[in-house]
Amino acid sequence: MNISVVIPLLNEQDSLTELHDWIASVMQSNHFSYEIIFIDDGSTDDSWKTINQLSLKNPHVKGIRFLKNFGKSQALHAGFEKASGDVVITMDADLQDSPDEIPELYNLIVKDQYDLISGWKKKRYDSIISKNLPSKLFNWAARRTSGVKLNDFNCGLKAYRLEVVKQIDVNGEMHRYIPVLAKNAGFTKISEKVVKHQARKYGETKFGMNRFIHGFLDLITIWFISRFGKNPMHLFGALGFIMITIAFCFVLYLGLDKLFFNPKGRLITLRPEFYITLTTMVIGTQFFVAGFLGEIILRTKQGKKRYTIKENLNLN
Structure with missing residues (x-):
């Protein structure tokens, strides 16, 4: 099979038929063998009913239905x-991503041997205040932190070699950082392509300003996991060592001062340095404990499903 089109969705019944027909037309005109996998992330409208109807007239349509809304990352x-x-190929179900981009994305992966191509919606039709400016700030921070030089991490239109999607683990709300996950997994041939962005035709956007707050928090998380995910003790142990060293220096200072320079002065327990010493010792110990716990969890964790599938359609 040439292409799998993976489409997560939530309450997009009005756009699904038009999107399906558009994708099918592109595939047929380019003689691609294909499958379209719709993932219904707990829709409360008739999205699943529409997917069923599409599958009856097109055997290439497959579907996954979640028991409830688990999030885009879990759907992907x-x-x-x-x-x-x-x-x-991944794309959103709201018709803002153009299926006409699929042939060129396919060629970039197959002919130019890229691991991942991310779409770049250079010209957007979103609100400047609510989306464009926060998105620019978010993408700048993501580039600086991750080292992946993309202009649009949030674009849902992306193309991957099959090996890439089978190796990365998309969880939480990490769908924004799939290129970073791919890079961390060893897939370094990552680039981007300017793609057409279309105004939303049906319904309303599912994303608000809070997605950028969550995005920045996830960015910190993925930076930490990238740097210290395999050895949390390297971070927590280093911080603990610094705290214990500071405590030892204060202990040495207080001891020498009391013994040789000020034997009749205030009791050590009445000096502020004593409480600084206690505090840094406690904090240092806590850092070491956090590191040990992180190592234990890392070595004992077991795979666990993060979502519950209610129905499958044309899938084994």
Whole structure:
């Protein structure tokens, strides 16, 4: 199979038929073998009913239905598990991503041997205040922190080699950082392509300003995991060592001062340096404990499903 199109969605019943017809037309005109995997992330409208209807007229349509809303990252993870195409394309279901971009994205992966191509919506039709400016700030911070030089981390339109999506673990709200996850997994041929952005045709956006707050928090998380995920003691142990060293220096100072320079002075317990020593010793010990706990958890954790699938459609 040439292409798997993975489409997470939430309450997009009005756009699904038009999106399906558009994708099918592109695939047929380019003679691609394909599958379209819709992941219904707990929709409360008739999205799943529409997906069922589409599957009856097109056997290439497959579906996954979550028991409730688990989030876009979990939806992508479920889609990636089932994808079987040589190239995997992800796109949003709101018609803001153009299926006409698929052939060129496919060629960049297959002919130019890229691991991942991320779309860049250079010209956007979103609100400047609510999306454009926060998005620019977010992308700048992501580039500086991750070292992945992309202009648009948030774009849902991306293309991957199959091996990439099978190796990365998309969880929490890490869908924004799939290129970073891919880089950390060893897939370094990552680039971007300017893609057409279209105004939303049906419904309302599911994302508010809080997604950028969550995005920055996730950015800190992925930086930490990238640097210290395999050895948390390297961070917490270093911080603990610094705290214990500071405490030892204060103990040495207080001891020498009391013995040789000021034997009849105030009691050590009445001096502020004594409480600084206690505080740094406690903090240092806590850092070491955090490091040990992190190492234990890392070595004993077991795989656990982060979502519950209610129904599958045309999938084994």
